[in-house]
Amino acid sequence: xxxxxxxxxxxxxxxxxxxxxxxxxxxxxxxxxxxxxxxxxxxxxxxxxxxxxxxxxxxxxxxxxxxxxxxxxxxxxxxxxxxxxxxxxxxxxxxxxxxxxxxxxxxxxxxxxxxxxxxxxxxxxxxxxxxxxxxxxxxxxxxxxxxxxxxxxxxxxxxxxxxxxxxxxxxxxxxxxxxxxxxxxxxxxxxxxxxxxxxxxxxxxxxxxxxxxxxxxxxxxxxxxxxxxxxxxxxxxxxxxxxxxxxxxxxxxxxxxxxxxxxxxxxxxxxxxxxxxxxxxxxxxxxxxxxxxxxxxxxxxxxxxxxxxxxxxxxxxxxxxxxxxxxxxxxxxxxxxxxxxxxxxxxxxxxxxxxxxxxxxxxxxxxxxxxxxxxxxxxxxxxxxxxxxxxxxxxxxxxxxxxxxxxxxxxxxxxxxxxxxxxxxxxxxxxxxxxxxxxxxxxxxxxxxxxxxxxxxxxxxxxxxxxxxxxxxxxxxxxxxxxxxxxxxxxxxxxxxxxxxxxxxxxxxxxxxxxxxxx
Numbered sequence: 001x002x003x004x005x006x007x008x009x010x011x012x013x014x015x016x017x018x019x020x021x022x023x024x025x026x027x028x029x030x031x032x033x034x035x036x037x038x039x040x041x042x043x044x045x046x047x048x049x050x051x052x053x054x055x056x057x058x059x060x061x062x063x064x065x066x067x068x069x070x071x072x073x074x075x076x077x078x079x080x081x082x083x084x085x086x087x088x089x090x091x092x093x094x095x096x097x098x099x100x101x102x103x104x105x106x107x108x109x110x111x112x113x114x115x116x117x118x119x120x121x122x123x124x125x126x127x128x129x130x131x132x133x134x135x136x137x138x139x140x141x142x143x144x145x146x147x148x149x150x151x152x153x154x155x156x157x158x159x160x161x162x163x164x165x166x167x168x169x170x171x172x173x174x175x176x177x178x179x180x181x182x183x184x185x186x187x188x189x190x191x192x193x194x195x196x197x198x199x200x201x202x203x204x205x206x207x208x209x210x211x212x213x214x215x216x217x218x219x220x221x222x223x224x225x226x227x228x229x230x231x232x233x234x235x236x237x238x239x240x241x242x243x244x245x246x247x248x249x250x251x252x253x254x255x256x257x258x259x260x261x262x263x264x265x266x267x268x269x270x271x272x273x274x275x276x277x278x279x280x281x282x283x284x285x286x287x288x289x290x291x292x293x294x295x296x297x298x299x300x301x302x303x304x305x306x307x308x309x310x311x312x313x314x315x316x317x318x319x320x321x322x323x324x325x326x327x328x329x330x331x332x333x334x335x336x337x338x339x340x341x342x343x344x345x346x347x348x349x350x351x352x353x354x355x356x357x358x359x360x361x362x363x364x365x366x367x368x369x370x371x372x373x374x375x376x377x378x379x380x381x382x383x384x385x386x387x388x389x390x391x392x393x394x395x396x397x398x399x400x401x402x403x404x405x406x407x408x409x410x411x412x413x414x415x416x417x418x419x420x421x422x423x424x425x426x427x428x429x430x431x432x433x434x435x436x437x438x439x440x441x442x443x444x445x446x447x448x449x450x451x452x453x454x455x456x457x458x459x460x461x462x463x464x465x466x467x468x469x470x471x472x473x474x475x476x477x478x479x480x481x482x483x484x485x486x487x488x489x490x491x492x493x494x495x496x497x498x499x500x501x502x503x504x505x506x507x508x509x510x511x512x513x514x515x516x517x518x519x
Contacts, residue, residue: 072369
């Protein structure tokens with residue numbers, strides 16, 4: 001890249017939201033898609049369960065709307081939910097026209113069920129590889145569009161913002177070069193922050209970078225206390241924290257404690273199909289009672305051929321660790337999975353900074369409220385990715401020539417502290433353990449204050465200019481951890497995925513939304 005690279009649109013992130021935004025933006029001008037790793041490395045490809053969409057003969061948009069609102073525990077933005085469920089079918093049919101192949105039952109789409117859905121509405125691909133199929137279709141579509149270019153293995157250090165207008169981003173190449181890319185509009189679609197926790201289903205790249213850079217740029221962040229923990233991730237000391245899809249319980253999987261006793265009926269009338277936050281806390285309760293690190297997911301009572309064909313990826317992965325899911329109980333425990341909060345946007349994906357749009361997990365329209373309905377995330381990426389692209393395209397028409405800004409631009413001064421021996425890997429590990437223990441599934445004033453005290457000790461790292469990706473990731477992780485923990489402390493009540501053991505009821509002001517204005 002030359003020193004002063006200019007593009008019409010800069011898309012940061014190449015998951016479902018970023019790719020869909022790029023496709024839409026290509027109608028308006030040249031698009032550059034930046035990803036800190038290879039384009040296919042993100043949470044999208046790891047999504048197993050499927051996409052929730054009202055396309056079956058038995059389903060309606062109204063049913064999908066109601067289930068989403070109910071799961072969100074009273075804190076959903078109804079307008080945002082309406083957009084999601086109404087535009088969702090069109091986005092899926094569009095994806096199919098681009099080559100995505102979802103599983104069929106005869107001549108019709110095959111629909112499964114997951115927790116908190118009142119009807120079978122989850123479409124899936126290759127059994128349990130839905131994210132891969134969607135990502136593949138979008139990447140192939142992007143490859144067919146000549147005015148979309150990619151910048152892989154580039155880390156976004158910071159956004160370029162002047163007078164509350166986003167003008168591009170400062171990037172770090174794989175060779176260590178820091179350089180600006182200027183744009184008339186920027187779409188932030190960097191995904192989530194699961195790597196803040198020692199147990200997570202998220203890929204290694206999910207370090208909350210977009211949340212941190214938006215905050216540093218002065219954007220408003222919303223609902224950061226709402227982190228969803230998936231109830232069932234594989235628990236084996238030598239194995240990765242592999243997600244065991246919600247659909248496994250939707251197809252009849254049963255949770256059992258280490259005494260092989262079924263327990264979910266004690267916690268909720270929907271048992272295994274209760275909302276994720278309730279299932280996660282129930283599992284945690286059973287683990288603590290038995291002083292165990294896991295419970296079991298039991299699929300052994302189901303037809304073996306059906307289980308193998310419905311969950312081929314899960315079946316073969318578990319076999320690598322000598323677990324046959326058709327014969328053996330599967331050890332599982334919860335893991336950080338998804339953040340409902342993020343960079344505040346309107347339903348057109350516009351943030352509080354002009355020229356900056358956000359979509360996907362990094363963004364927060366409050367469409368998920370306090371607890372995301374299973375399989376709504378891929379749909380959100382498609383719907384709001386397209387909306388971000390459309391809105392940014394319209395915005396560009398009103399942008400004056402940015403060449404004068406580019407000519408005046410000066411690289412930021414390096415804010416390097418005098419030599420301090422930061423053991424980045426040790427800090428990263430310590431932070432992840434702390435967040436799991438203190439700001440995890442169950443929180444309280446004491447644990448949250450202890451977490452904030454520890455984060456204070458790393459405050460200087462947030463003000464340091466690094467030129468190494470891993471150091472930048474830890475810097476961002478500290479910022480996002482501080483925001484999540486502070487928001488969790490401010491919400492003195494329990495609602496959705498946010499559970500306070502010292503405030504078990506919702507509290508009188510539970511309908512409030514906690515906002516942070518970036519600095």
